[in-house]
Amino acid sequence: MKAVQFSAYGGPEVLQVADIDEPHAGPGQVRIAVRAAGVNPSDGMKLRAGCWRGRPIALPSGIGVEGAGVVDEVGEGSTDVSLGDAVFGYGINTAAQYAVLTHWARKPDGLPFAQAGGFPVVVETATRILAQIGVKAGETLLVNGAAGGVGSAVIQFARYRGIIVIGTASAPKHEYLRGLGAVPTTYGPGLVERIGHIAPAGVNAALDLAGPGILPTLLALVGDPSRVLSIVDATAPLHGAQGSFAPQNHPERVLSEAARLYTEGVFRMPLDKTFPLEEAADAYKRSAAGHATGKLVITLG
Numbered sequence: 183m184k185a186v187q188f189s190a191y192g193g194p195e196v197l198q199v200a201d202i203d204e205p206h207a208g209p210g211q212v213r214i215a216v217r218a219a220g221v222n223p224s225d226g227m228k229l230r231a232g233c234w235r236g237r238p239i240a241l242p243s244g245i246g247v248e249g250a251g252v253v254d255e256v257g258e259g260s261t262d263v264s265l266g267d268a269v270f271g272y273g274i275n276t277a278a279q280y281a282v283l284t285h286w287a288r289k290p291d292g293l294p295f296a297q298a299g300g301f302p303v304v305v306e307t308a309t310r311i312l313a314q315i316g317v318k319a320g321e322t323l324l325v326n327g328a329a330g331g332v333g334s335a336v337i338q339f340a341r342y343r344g345i346i347v348i349g350t351a352s353a354p355k356h357e358y359l360r361g362l363g364a365v366p367t368t369y370g371p372g373l374v375e376r377i378g379h380i381a382p383a384g385v386n387a388a389l390d391l392a393g394p395g396i397l398p399t400l401l402a403l404v405g406d407p408s409r410v411l412s413i414v415d416a417t418a419p420l421h422g423a424q425g426s427f428a429p430q431n432h433p434e435r436v437l438s439e440a441a442r443l444y445t446e447g448v449f450r451m452p453l454d455k456t457f458p459l460e461e462a463a464d465a466y467k468r469s470a471a472g473h474a475t476g477k478l479v480i481t482l483g
């Protein structure tokens with residue numbers, strides 16, 4: 183099969199499409215014929231660092247942790263799924279013609295594969311951090327870095343729960359944020375004053391999805407450090423703030439919930455751009471630049 187591979191650590195330029203053996207579904211897994219694989223900034227970090235969470239990545243390696251497609255192998259003990267089902271979920275080296283999924287949910291008929299392939303990481307992360315920060319209906323949440331994949335999911339889930347959202351992005355993306363239901367403002371110097379005008383009564387909680395160095399400002403705005411959370415700044419606990427850096431063990435329920443919300447017209451994942459498998463390096467270049475609006479996805483078939 184054709185798969186995106188790297189044989190040396192480095193930037194996106196080390197990614198190539200190669201012919202390799204197909205993977206097979208082990209116990210508790212399924213294999214899919216991949217129709218879409220989401221691109222995540224963390225993939226690029228692994229590629230550059232050659233390790234992830236202290237474990238080295240053996241070469242050659244594939245890339246991609248999420249995808250959507252049609253089940254063509256069901257591993258021993260995998261229940262509630264059949265050959266031919268359309269599913270999306272977490273997997274191993276999903277930027278390929280075939281990939282094994284470890285956690286999945288059924289894809290509704292109306293949900294395009296390209297969106298579904300980009301759901302898992304952003305849906306799981308947004309759900310996890312909204313629960314961890316404990317923000318409630320009627321409260322005001324400030325989201326730093328609101329226009330990327332995670333931010334786009336956070337805004338929609340928070341609005342669905344009746345939370346008022348202020349999101350930061352560069353000025354050309356303010357209409358995009360408004361479209362998702364957030365009040366936009368720019369990041370950078372003067373943020374405290376701008377937020378003071380938008381929310382004179384203050385903000386109740388803040389999520390940092392972008393850094394860098396924004397935590398002191400968010401702490402000053404919120405007051406209570408326990409109501410500030412970062413997914414990008416490992417120093418958050420040193421400031422008394424919360425950090426959240428690892429996915430939950432069983433994301434299936436939140437994936438199913440996102441599929442339901444899509445069907446009800448409450449949630450969607452705007453796609454910044456899709457790329458064919460052969461142009462995966464370009465997808466990762468765009469991701470590394472850090473200015474995607476919504477999600478980047480590699481599509482097949």
Ligand SMILES: NC(=O)c1ccc[n+]([C@@H]2O[C@H](COP(=O)([O-])OP(=O)(O)OC[C@H]3O[C@@H](n4cnc5c(N)ncnc54)[C@H](OP(=O)(O)O)[C@@H]3O)[C@@H](O)[C@H]2O)c1
Pocket residue numbers: 222223224303307326327328329330331332333350351352353355369391392393394412413414426427428429469472473474475476477
């Ligand atoms: N800890 C976890 O569990 C976890 C899980 C998922 C993701 N993450 C991390 O969270 C971050 C966001 O992920 P993502 O998938 O949403 O990334 P993404 O889609 O690549 O985010 C791109 C967005 O970031 C915005 N941005 C760039 N610099 C910014 C700045 N200085 N201030 C505010 N916004 C800025 C850009 O807006 P402009 O173009 O307007 O600048 C762009 O829309 C990544 O670093 C990712 O690795 C962590």
